[in-house]
Amino acid sequence: MPQDITFYELSSEADQDISDIFDYTEVEFGLDQAVSYITAFDECFTQLIENPDLGRERGEVREELRSIISGSHIAFYRIFEDRIRIVRILHGSRDLPKYFQ
Numbered sequence: 001m002p003q004d005i006t007f008y009e010l011s012s013e014a015d016q017d018i019s020d021i022f023d024y025t026e027v028e029f030g031l032d033q034a035v036s037y038i039t040a041f042d043e044c045f046t047q048l049i050e051n052p053d054l055g056r057e058r059g060e061v062r063e064e065l066r067s068i069i070s071g072s073h074i075a076f077y078r079i080f081e082d083r084i085r086i087v088r089i090l091h092g093s094r095d096l097p098k099y100f101q
Helices: 012-029 031-050 096-100
Strands: 007-010 066-070 073-079 083-091
Touching: 007 012, 007 031, 012 031, 012 083, 031 066, 031 073, 031 083
Parallel strands: 007 083
Antiparallel strands: 066 073, 073 083
16 A cells, blocks of 8 residues: 555546536535535545545446445545556536546
């Protein structure tokens, strides 16, 4: 297991996912809820820096991919020597494999 993980980064797709989730949550539930929901993602991803194996392996989706649940969403990530890379953040009700073809 990597020992020197110091940060997490978002792929461009994950960054867009966060933006879309924020926009949807703000419209449906208000600004305070949107900020709270996005803050929970940050807290979840920060936990992964300390414990990268916290999520489950998702080899059935793609090799070396892991996932962790935050709210109604599933964050998919990869572990590198110095960082966690958040690949996608998708609602749990979606057809997940189609996003990794």
